[in-house]
Amino acid sequence: MSDVANPSSSSTSLHATTTLGIVGGGTVGGGIVSILTSNAPLFTTMTGKDLLITRLAVRDTSKSRDFITPEGCKVTDDFNDVINDPSVDTIVEVMGGTTLAKDCVFRALKNGKNVVTANKALIAAYLPEIESLVKSVNEDRNEGTKPVEFRYEAAVCGGIPIISSMQGDYVGDEVEMISGIINGCTNYMLTSMDRDGLSYDESLQGASDLGYAEADPTLDVGGFDARSKLKILMRLAFGVDVPEDEISCKGITDLTKEDFEYASMLGGTIKLLGVAKKLSSTEVAAFVSPAYVANDDVLASISGATNAVEVLSSNLQATTYSGQGAGRYPTANSCVNDIIKVCRGDVNPLPFNSKQEGVEFVNDFKSKFYIRLRYRDQNGITADCGRLCEEHEIGIYSILQNPIKNRNDAAFVITTDSVNLSKVKKFVAEVEGKSWCRGEAFFMPLLRDEAM
Amino acid sequence: MSDVANPSSSSTSLHATTTLGIVGGGTVGGGIVSILTSNAPLFTTMTGKDLLITRLAVRDTSKSRDFITPEGCKVTDDFNDVINDPSVDTIVEVMGGTTLAKDCVFRALKNGKNVVTANKALIAAYLPEIESLVKSVNEDRNEGTKPVEFRYEAAVCGGIPIISSMQGDYVGDEVEMISGIINGCTNYMLTSMDRDGLSYDESLQGASDLGYAEADPTLDVGGFDARSKLKILMRLAFGVDVPEDEISCKGITDLTKEDFEYASMLGGTIKLLGVAKKLSSTEVAAFVSPAYVANDDVLASISGATNAVEVLSSNLQATTYSGQGAGRYPTANSCVNDIIKVCRGDVNPLPFNSKQEGVEFVNDFKSKFYIRLRYRDQNGITADCGRLCEEHEIGIYSILQNPIKNRNDAAFVITTDSVNLSKVKKFVAEVEGKSWCRGEAFFMPLLRDEAM
Numbered sequence: 001m002s003d004v005a006n007p008s009s010s011s012t013s014l015h016a017t018t019t020l021g022i023v024g025g026g027t028v029g030g031g032i033v034s035i036l037t038s039n040a041p042l043f044t045t046m047t048g049k050d051l052l053i054t055r056l057a058v059r060d061t062s063k064s065r066d067f068i069t070p071e072g073c074k075v076t077d078d079f080n081d082v083i084n085d086p087s088v089d090t091i092v093e094v095m096g097g098t099t100l101a102k103d104c105v106f107r108a109l110k111n112g113k114n115v116v117t118a119n120k121a122l123i124a125a126y127l128p129e130i131e132s133l134v135k136s137v138n139e140d141r142n143e144g145t146k147p148v149e150f151r152y153e154a155a156v157c158g159g160i161p162i163i164s165s166m167q168g169d170y171v172g173d174e175v176e177m178i179s180g181i182i183n184g185c186t187n188y189m190l191t192s193m194d195r196d197g198l199s200y201d202e203s204l205q206g207a208s209d210l211g212y213a214e215a216d217p218t219l220d221v222g223g224f225d226a227r228s229k230l231k232i233l234m235r236l237a238f239g240v241d242v243p244e245d246e247i248s249c250k251g252i253t254d255l256t257k258e259d260f261e262y263a264s265m266l267g268g269t270i271k272l273l274g275v276a277k278k279l280s281s282t283e284v285a286a287f288v289s290p291a292y293v294a295n296d297d298v299l300a301s302i303s304g305a306t307n308a309v310e311v312l313s314s315n316l317q318a319t320t321y322s323g324q325g326a327g328r329y330p331t332a333n334s335c336v337n338d339i340i341k342v343c344r345g346d347v348n349p350l351p352f353n354s355k356q357e358g359v360e361f362v363n364d365f366k367s368k369f370y371i372r373l374r375y376r377d378q379n380g381i382t383a384d385c386g387r388l389c390e391e392h393e394i395g396i397y398s399i400l401q402n403p404i405k406n407r408n409d410a411a412f413v414i415t416t417d418s419v420n421l422s423k424v425k426k427f428v429a430e431v432e433g434k435s436w437c438r439g440e441a442f443f444m445p446l447l448r449d450e451a452m
Numbered sequence: 453m454s455d456v457a458n459p460s461s462s463s464t465s466l467h468a469t470t471t472l473g474i475v476g477g478g479t480v481g482g483g484i485v486s487i488l489t490s491n492a493p494l495f496t497t498m499t500g501k502d503l504l505i506t507r508l509a510v511r512d513t514s515k516s517r518d519f520i521t522p523e524g525c526k527v528t529d530d531f532n533d534v535i536n537d538p539s540v541d542t543i544v545e546v547m548g549g550t551t552l553a554k555d556c557v558f559r560a561l562k563n564g565k566n567v568v569t570a571n572k573a574l575i576a577a578y579l580p581e582i583e584s585l586v587k588s589v590n591e592d593r594n595e596g597t598k599p600v601e602f603r604y605e606a607a608v609c610g611g612i613p614i615i616s617s618m619q620g621d622y623v624g625d626e627v628e629m630i631s632g633i634i635n636g637c638t639n640y641m642l643t644s645m646d647r648d649g650l651s652y653d654e655s656l657q658g659a660s661d662l663g664y665a666e667a668d669p670t671l672d673v674g675g676f677d678a679r680s681k682l683k684i685l686m687r688l689a690f691g692v693d694v695p696e697d698e699i700s701c702k703g704i705t706d707l708t709k710e711d712f713e714y715a716s717m718l719g720g721t722i723k724l725l726g727v728a729k730k731l732s733s734t735e736v737a738a739f740v741s742p743a744y745v746a747n748d749d750v751l752a753s754i755s756g757a758t759n760a761v762e763v764l765s766s767n768l769q770a771t772t773y774s775g776q777g778a779g780r781y782p783t784a785n786s787c788v789n790d791i792i793k794v795c796r797g798d799v800n801p802l803p804f805n806s807k808q809e810g811v812e813f814v815n816d817f818k819s820k821f822y823i824r825l826r827y828r829d830q831n832g833i834t835a836d837c838g839r840l841c842e843e844h845e846i847g848i849y850s851i852l853q854n855p856i857k858n859r860n861d862a863a864f865v866i867t868t869d870s871v872n873l874s875k876v877k878k879f880v881a882e883v884e885g886k887s888w889c890r891g892e893a894f895f896m897p898l899l900r901d902e903a904m
Binding site: 035036039042043046159160161164165168169170171172173296297298300301302303306308314315316317318319320321322323324327329330332333334336337340341344345346347349 | 487488490491494495498611612613616617620621622623624625748749750752753754755758760766767768769770771772773774775776779781782784785786788789792793796797798799801
């Protein structure tokens with residue numbers, strides 16, 4: 001196998017060569033090595049070049065690996081050996097994190113290397129800086145020199161080609177809205193809570209057992225992983241660079257079985273969505289939140305750990321991409337697609353559609369809402385709610401109330417007409433002060449009718 | 453607007469130029485002109501070149517058009533004026549058909565022009581010939597000359613980037629199966645038959661009124677349009693070139709309201725699918741047919757005129773692309789994406805993943821089946837069916853029978869275990885010979901369990 005991976009090391013190949021250095025020897029790195037080695041002749045046909053993996057940086061060189069290091073590939077525990085090797089054309093950064101990885105990627109680019117990465121955290125934190133760096137590196141290069149390329153398909157939704165699609169399929173189009181199921185762990189959990197009636201804890205255990213949860217599951221269930229991805233997609237779709245912590249983020253921790261019962265009564269289910277929408281030619285809003293999704297919506301049918309992104313645009317209208325959001329081979333496959341494009345010399349697409357320049361983020365949005373209130377039964381609750389809704393200019397669309405099991409801890413749900421999130425928050429804050437109200441109210445947007 | 457489209461005609465641009473000749477001034481051609489003219493500065497930024505539309509060929513130059521001809525663009529009724537103009541770099545063929553369009557595309561390529569086309573019929577009929585022509589034209593070109601590019605994103609599923617995805621996202625992967633809702637007219641009809649309980653005739657009328665039907669709706673309802681697209685997708689996924697009429701093709705004309713009732717009893721609905729599956733390293737099977745799809749399958753949620761293609765592959769597992777299959781702007785948008793890639797100099801991807809070379813088409817496939825039999829009530833029907841199933845080695849999975857309304861014309865449904873289509877056909881032929889059997893039996897695959 002290693003002969004195939006590094007053909008020139010054992011044969012007299014007539015092809016030009018391109019040399020890769022991989023930084024990170026874990027799950028994704030191993031997947032990339034496997035795909036590249038087992039397809040070497042095909043890739044030579046595709047690119048006109050032999051692809052040689054000549055450098056691999058890993059944390060611990062003594063650790064045994066579940067893949068075969070290509071023949072002739074030098075293994076090191078210092079990524080500087082890789083990015084400073086003048087014979088290496090392209091660096092593949094798959095170690096993760098934002099400290100060492102940042103150093104590695106920035107210095108590799110400055111050294112004139114192409115970079116392919118799968119690092120979501122790095123891209124979420126530094127994409128605009130990386131874009132500027134690539135631009136300045138290329139401006140400083142001699143006329144006629146091939147520009148440095150930077151690609152990161154695997155950083156968002158692993159196996160779904162959403163980055164290249166956002167970069168290449170909307171060049172003359174205008175993105176209006178993005179709605180995505182962009183965290184596999186929580187979608188697995190919500191699916192098992194809805195279909196199998198599992199509790200929150202049972203479903204989280206199931207997701208952990210299957211390896212869907214991050215090392216710190218708060219990143220998943222709190223919506224933060226989804227928010228990182230949404231931030232990147234917003235950069236591509238709208239050109240905005242929004243600090244992550246400005247995007248309204250609500251995880252799935254407060255969802256109950258009751259919410260699924262009510263969603264079912266409404267004819268739908270609940271999904272954790274990242275949504276960004278252009279409100280005007282200058283404003284874009286966004287949120288990560290559980291949301292009610294009607295059963296006939298394509299996002300309702302995305303089950304288990306699958307990811308999906310729906311893009312609404314002026315020319316293409318609704319387009320949805322669904323697939324594996326994570327995992328060794330889906331992620332490695334996306335890195336390999338990037339590597340081949342870099343080797344073929346495809347031109348680095350614009351970072352984003354500059355038609356959207358000048359768009360700014362606003363921290364509020366309009367939607368129909370689902371509001372669940374817990375209460376101890378007493379007189380005047382409906383009157384209180386009605387009066388508060390009127391005061392806050394919230395139109396009540398429906399009130400849902402299952403048969404009460406416990407008069408001291410019951411719940412009912414209000415669904416609203418389209419209203420700003422900020423108004424819902426104020427309404428909820430006041431309701432929570434009422435003597436009959438127990439604990440905190442839970443609210444989420446109802447898609448799609450007039451969402452935002 | 454025309455000043456923007458052809459900037460150099462009225463200003464002293466410092467950019468290089470690239471010149472386009474468009475052949476076809478209808479719906480799609482007009483959409484392309486609109487998108488190109490309204491985004492001219494953006495495209496110059498993206499490609500480093502001013503894009504000039506200098507030639508437009510239309511059938512009737514005197515006809516008024518719903519778009520503005522760019523300033524400086526010469527309009528002709530002879531496409532030869534376009535493809536023989538030495539100053540034109542790229543030809544955009546959007547006239548449709550396979551006679552004049554074939555001439556136009558082949559001669560343009562021979563003249564060393566890049567070609568972008570939206571012509572499904574042409575690609576279905578001549579893709580391998582075009583691939584060979586592009587190859588030989590490029591081999592004959594001088595060393596260092598930019599190769600001729602040929603792109604056809606809009607030819608299959610209008611606005612869905614399925615062609616570039618098949619060419620770029622599976623380079624190190626192996627496609628195992630493709631299942632698609634690839635005809636918008638019939639999907640619109642099936643959706644309205646299922647959800648709104650419309651009859652076949654009512655739903656066809658609705659589709660025609662909305663412009664979803666081809667001039668000859670037989671191409672839609674007979675499954676032939678879907679088959680053309682499936683043939684193209686099979687070329688991309690498996691490298692095979694199957695004569696269209698060898699692919700088993702059943703349209704939606706024999707579906708009845710009863711079938712939707714039975715599908716609903718089974719927990720699903722009916723979709724017209726094009727399916728191709730690799731059976732072994734050397735064999736691929738395919739069909740176009742209505743098929744039962746379970747409600748929790750993402751394809752069941754694709755409603756109206758929307759298209760969707762699901763690709764199963766070794767690395768990416770299941771990936772689904774859904775969006776607009778037709779229409780002015782979705783189709784024109786795909787052509788524009790191709791034009792920009794050609795102008796940027798992206799390298800023409802391989803026609804297909806050559807890992808799949810040596811794969812051959814086999815004209816049979818295995819699936820669970822749904823078989824509906826009409827009958828006049830008499831003794832011995834169940835016994836007859838049971839005996840015939842046994843003889844033909846067909847395992848009965850379930851028998852569905854709604855309350856009989858008319859003893860002289862009733863129907864029941866058998867669902868089978870996984871079995872070859874050829875066996876089902878023989879079984880059906882024998883059943884139809886029984887005295888109790890009325891008319892022809894209807895059968896279709898049940899997806900997904902063990903389909904094929």
